[in-house]
Amino acid sequence: MRVSITLLGRFGVSVDGRPVPAADWRRDRAAALVKLLAITPAHRLHREQLMEAFWPELDAEAAGANLRKAVHFARRTLGAHELITLGNDVVALAPEAELSLDIEQFEAATRAALKSRDAAAFERAADLYPGQLLPDDIYVDWLDTPRTLLQQRNTELLRAGGLWQRLIAHDPTDEQAQCALMQRALDAGNRVEAIRQFNQLRDNLHAELGVGPSAAAIALYEQALALSSAEQPDPSDRIRASLAWGLVHLQSGEFDRASEIARDTRNQALAANLAREVGQASALLGLSANMQQRWPELFRSEFIEWVRARPTFVRHVFDGHLCLSEFCLCSAHGHAGIAAQSRELLAVATEADSVAGRGLANLLLGEVALFSGELDAAEALLEDAEDQLLEAGAVAGRVLALERLAEIALERGQKWRANRLILRGLGEAEATWLSPHLNMRMQALAVRAAPSREKAAEAILAGDRLLTTGACQPCSMALRTASVIALVEAGQLQEVDRRLADAERIAGMWHGGPWAAALWEARGVQRRAQGHEVRALAAFDEAASRYAELGRPRDAARCLARMGTGANAA
Template sequence: MVQLVIHLLGRFAVRVGGEEVPPIAWKRDRAAAIVKLLAISPQHRIHREQIMEAFWPDQDAELAGANLRKAIHFARRAMGAHDLIAVNKEIVAFADEVDLVTDLERFEAAAKRALRSGDPAECEAAADLNSGVLLPDDRFLEWLDAPRERLQQLNRSVLRTGRLWHRLIALDPTDEEAQRALMQAALDAGNRGEAIRQFDQLRERLHAELGVGPSKASIELYERALALSGVEPALPAERIRASIAWALVHLQSGEFDKAAELARETRAQAFDSGLAREVGEAGAVLGLTAHMQGRWPQLFRSEFTEWVRSRDDFVPSVFDGHLCLAEFCLCDAKGHAAIAASARELMCVAEEADSIAGRALAGLILGEIARCAGDLDAAEKHLTEAERLHVGANALSGRVLVLERLAEIALARGQKWQAGRLIQRALGDAAQSWLSNHLLLRLQALAVRAATTPEKVEEAILTGDRLLTPGACQPCSMALRIASTVALTQAGKLEQVDRRLNEAERIAGMWQGGPWAAALWEARGLQRQAQANPVRALAAFAEAAARYEELGRPLDQARCNGRMSDVMPEHAPR
């Protein structure tokens, strides 16, 4: 009897007879995948056709069967024993002589016992056995969706039954029931500070996903904490955060006028109190309401003209509030001329007002318009000057965006080394910004594209996947999702592509317009090309090129036309 221990939670590792299989033995992905799939399958056995469908859905039976035989061979070799995996007729399984132990089964058994008893101590003991996400480095494999969801639900039930609120929040910081339970416990103990801290944590995590805020029940509990008698009065920042949360409640209810009115009042209070970050947060709600009503460009123009003239020192904070919407809304070719005119007007106003921040912002916008139009030299000139001005204005987020756009230009010129240097320069400021969750997503998209070896590409994608938490900002995550999809397609790892593309298309469907639809058509074209489906690849590239043309992005359009030529030269645009 050979003892086989497989770790699936938090990491993948295999021990055979007490000796761990070295990670390098799993350099063939399919060998590791066979072991993982058997480990999570009921009774650790599975029909060969199910494996072929999971791993090679687009291949014919003969080729998929040959690939399966090779994968089993390399899995056996990695574990150092031929007889650990048996193939009996159509069933693939671990051999009867194997004494198999998985950490997943240990946790599931303990969790089910704890839920039957309802004993908090048993729940805590069971929770201790769960050491992390199921196979975290394989996040986008579809055959892991069902077992991973089952594990997450079981784990949440154990934590909730055991009232292990801190652990539940560590698993999901946006779980409002857990956050409110801890807020209430703090209030019951007379600890207003802890209740406020808990609410701020909830608000922070929910704010990471654009336009989302705490529920009415959470805000009301927070306000009870602020009104607690016998303690110091609430600070202005604490009351302002409650107002911002209420504005988001109105926004999510479709009460746009109420949301905008409260956001303006709150931003004025933050301005009077010198609270730069809260000025930006209230401005974000104001920008969202304007976007929902189809008037964001007009607001964007009036906002910055007003602030440059009145309070130059708050211009970076106002821009922070518009950061995510600017990523989406500044890409509309139909509005390029108007936006460029607004930026030139803003530059004149900023020069008259001697506003460094205003000039920096105007330069960033002009550089972005020139980059989208394909004039890289003009874009680089605007952006280089804008970076200098952003440093002078101490505008962290704006400088990161400038460096991000300069890295885009370097990549367009084929200068990956230069893009890498610019990314590294931006990372320090991104980490210090209160918008770090947004900015790091953008920079990681560039890191994937700038990676120079297959190993660095894989590392960059894994780092990016860890940033794509449930609360990740959707607009800011799109470039990363698409870059990872393209890189995996080009690496031949097609099994990870479809799931990513489906998720990206779901998000893009919620935000009509912008460059994402074109980029997704291009990624689909690459996928179809890798699947040896030239007709569908050609159609996807043609659609992408047409959409880039509508957006006024000639370099992207030319790239897609070139891809069409690679697929079928006779159909290439003339």
């Protein structure tokens, strides 16, 4: 019997040339059993090792029963009893079959290429690594080490073979590869290609988040711009170089210099009518101000100045401030001050007859009302904001309004309406450069609004694919905590600890917002599922207290309800 298993880039099994349909792996533990045995060098493990990997929270009797079920369903899915054997307390995968695994083929080809140093051998080996190990299982702990080792092996292979394009395909943020390709283009006199490579690197590093190219990459980029050519550089090229240098100063702690570059660059972008670059320069300015703890004052003055002087660009300036505005809004202890400032901004926008300004002010007022638990008032304000932002062409602001309206629908138990709003928001988000941020926010709601555990699992998987290198950490928090709660409620406890650890690390870096409260709530859900009721109650109580401090009564009431104290205590 011949068994072929694919683990790189996807999971697939074929027996005697017959592919096992993906839908047949309905039992997660059956698939996990085959995967774990496949990545184990001898393809065999003691039953206690498997029980510890899959059911560490269960006693030996319960874990043993689960293991027997997993073996049974794995055999049935593979279509042959002898492909999973259990004897002398050892479980083995296809011990008497001809077993072929893509990871072993890749490793053998890599060793041969590194030994021969032949270009064709490097290409052949690289062809055998179409993607990381089991990408749909990124939060499974026992895959961490083999996945990392295979990624490192692939990187070693590609660097040794000078296969820079392939390396970028697997890691778009690899600066050594991008710089090598830029240098190659410069050596060939191809400034256009060097510029394209820099822009690709810059976009993949999500420069608008405060993570930009290195000084070495920028220097190569400026060499490309300086090359004499009949074709004059596009104005956006020099503006991008300026923004990149501003990020270097920001990362070095030179906030005043970064702010100066941001203002100069924004003026250049305005002169060139480059809307996205106006937003990105505004983001750099906002990040610098936030590092100096003066962002609220900057935002107020920016809003008033732009509504009055350059209303056409108001939406682009706000795009640059979007993440920080949401971060600071959610961090407020009580919302009276923000509401007062938002009413002031609404008055300024009304006086200036700025539709975009009114829409943004109403959006902020609607969010304040939502957080304060005033759902009817919030809905009216957010619907007005959506209409005004649609008229003004302010896509990012409109998606935020749809996000908050979907939250209101969820608060009212209207999952069907929330899902309609989520689909609209996801569709709109693709029209803006902020789509990586907005998609994560909407996907968090998709997890919460899922009508079944199967749909929740699909939404979580789609969300995991958004959590790439450089993903906006503040915007990812709601997705991370929503995924944790959904997984616990589905009984998938083994995937929770890693997710919570990642979320807690981010919350520690970005102090403020409702995240500490959300993390306590998620921990409470986890502790209850683990049977630690006293610890669960303490976590829910802590979450309720923190939500109350932030002026979010409905969130606090939900945590109290989880404690079983009901509406009276709320």
